Amino acid sequence: MARVTTTTPRIRLSPDERRSQLLDLGVRLLATRSLDELSIDLLAEEAGISRGLMYHYFGNKQGFYEAVVQHAADELYACTAPPAEGEPLERLLGSLTGYVDYVLANHTGYRSLVKAATAGNDNLRAIYDTTFAALADRFFTVDPGGLAIPDTPAVRLLIHAWQAMVEDLVLTWCDSPAGLTKDDLLQVITTSLPALIDTLP
Amino acid sequence: MARVTTTTPRIRLSPDERRSQLLDLGVRLLATRSLDELSIDLLAEEAGISRGLMYHYFGNKQGFYEAVVQHAADELYACTAPPAEGEPLERLLGSLTGYVDYVLANHTGYRSLVKAATAGNDNLRAIYDTTFAALADRFFTVDPGGLAIPDTPAVRLLIHAWQAMVEDLVLTWCDSPAGLTKDDLLQVITTSLPALIDTLP
Numbered sequence: 001m002a003r004v005t006t007t008t009p010r011i012r013l014s015p016d017e018r019r020s021q022l023l024d025l026g027v028r029l030l031a032t033r034s035l036d037e038l039s040i041d042l043l044a045e046e047a048g049i050s051r052g053l054m055y056h057y058f059g060n061k062q063g064f065y066e067a068v069v070q071h072a073a074d075e076l077y078a079c080t081a082p083p084a085e086g087e088p089l090e091r092l093l094g095s096l097t098g099y100v101d102y103v104l105a106n107h108t109g110y111r112s113l114v115k116a117a118t119a120g121n122d123n124l125r126a127i128y129d130t131t132f133a134a135l136a137d138r139f140f141t142v143d144p145g146g147l148a149i150p151d152t153p154a155v156r157l158l159i160h161a162w163q164a165m166v167e168d169l170v171l172t173w174c175d176s177p178a179g180l181t182k183d184d185l186l187q188v189i190t191t192s193l194p195a196l197i198d199t200l201p
Numbered sequence: 202m203a204r205v206t207t208t209t210p211r212i213r214l215s216p217d218e219r220r221s222q223l224l225d226l227g228v229r230l231l232a233t234r235s236l237d238e239l240s241i242d243l244l245a246e247e248a249g250i251s252r253g254l255m256y257h258y259f260g261n262k263q264g265f266y267e268a269v270v271q272h273a274a275d276e277l278y279a280c281t282a283p284p285a286e287g288e289p290l291e292r293l294l295g296s297l298t299g300y301v302d303y304v305l306a307n308h309t310g311y312r313s314l315v316k317a318a319t320a321g322n323d324n325l326r327a328i329y330d331t332t333f334a335a336l337a338d339r340f341f342t343v344d345p346g347g348l349a350i351p352d353t354p355a356v357r358l359l360i361h362a363w364q365a366m367v368e369d370l371v372l373t374w375c376d377s378p379a380g381l382t383k384d385d386l387l388q389v390i391t392t393s394l395p396a397l398i399d400t401l402p
Contacts, residue, residue: 119320153379158389160373165366165397172361178354188359188400195396196366199389 019057019067022047026068027075030109035116038109040064066123069113073131076102080135088147093190095138096166100186103170111171132163149197162196220258220268223248227269228276231310236317239310241265267324270314274332277303281336289348294391296339297367301387304371312372333364350398363397366390 013021026043040061044054058064079102082095103110117128136159140151149155166189173185180188214222227244241262245255259265280303283296304311318329337360341352350356367390374386381389 115319118316153377154381154385157370157373157377157379157381161366161370164369165362168365169358169362172358176354176358178358180355180358184355184402187402188397191400192397195400196389196393199392199396201385201388 015057020071022049022054022057023067023071026064027072027106027109030068030072030112031106032108034108034112035065035069036112038065038068062123066127069116069124069127072106072109072113073127077131077134082138089190089194092147092193093186096186096189099166100170100182100189104174107171107174114167114171132160136160136163147194149194154200155197158196158200159193162193165192216258221272223250223255223258224268224272227265228273228307228310231269231273231313232307233309235309235313236266236270237313239266239269263324267328270317270325270328273307273310273314274328278332278335283339290391290395293348293394294387297387297390300367301371301383301390305375308372308375315368315372333361337361337364348395350395355401356398359397359401360394363394366393 022043025047026038029043029046030038040051040054040058043064044051047054054064058067076099080095080098082091085091086094113124113128117125136156139147139149139159169189170185173180177185223244226248227239230244230247231239241252241255241259244265245252255265259268277300281296281299283292286292287295314325314329318326337357340348340350340360370390371386374381378386
């Protein structure tokens, strides 16, 4: 009997899978908490593992924060994938719907990430900047079937500013919707991109 | 002779005038420095007064920073006063020219103020928010002869987001103009406001 038990294969997660599971949990905890409120201790407790094992997976506190923020950024990128087909503006609308839903579901954590990136932690800022640059890249390289906009430095400059506007608009709207439904908000942020690019001389 | 000297009136600044002079100097120093680099010691040295007198005027370090930032915000508000006459879009262009010139002249300090406001110092954030709310108010109360836009919560929400966009655009452009002249930049930020409001359902 003992022999049968020991030969039954145990499902063991690889270290990478275990780490990824911990990051999923970290991002879930971040949905309703700021980055400051998410500690190695809290995650260790929620995951039922020792602090020592947490340090084994993440090196140190800073490495832990960066890994969680990078995981959240990857999730944001995945959530905003445009639908494979449709008119350019419909596809942009689909992508932005993913963004608004993501911010709605992760409001507290998202706001604290923006703050951490702006406050000048260089590594968190780099993750933030790289993520938004990748989102901008979608218009040109990853998703050339989308909006027909020329890939020029001036257009890139405007997309960067439009992203800042969308972020401000969505975060402010979450606090105080000003009579706009989610569909109204989506109409504004979707159609404002071509409208903004049209202002270029 | 001694009598003549003593009866010659000496020009003495009142404490308020002296404080205001120190704030002017603080804002000038901030043009090429971040807020972190502007210390009570530096301002005392540049003004040729004692640290003790600085504390007399500003209470403490935090009071000093708040007074300098408020003074800078008042200056920004004054610099962006729209011209008294002209077509609405011309008057907005005049106001925004003041804004761009202000940011160009005070690049380092302005960027550090935005960072300080976002990083969550509540008092600096309040000065920042109040200033931009006052700039938004100009469209409705102070300068009703300007753009004919309705004063609704949704329009206010959009103006807030447009301000975030303009700030990002101007600061990014200062670092890397992307082939846009200052006039091109001004055309984009001026005409983007009515274009953005037109996207409202």
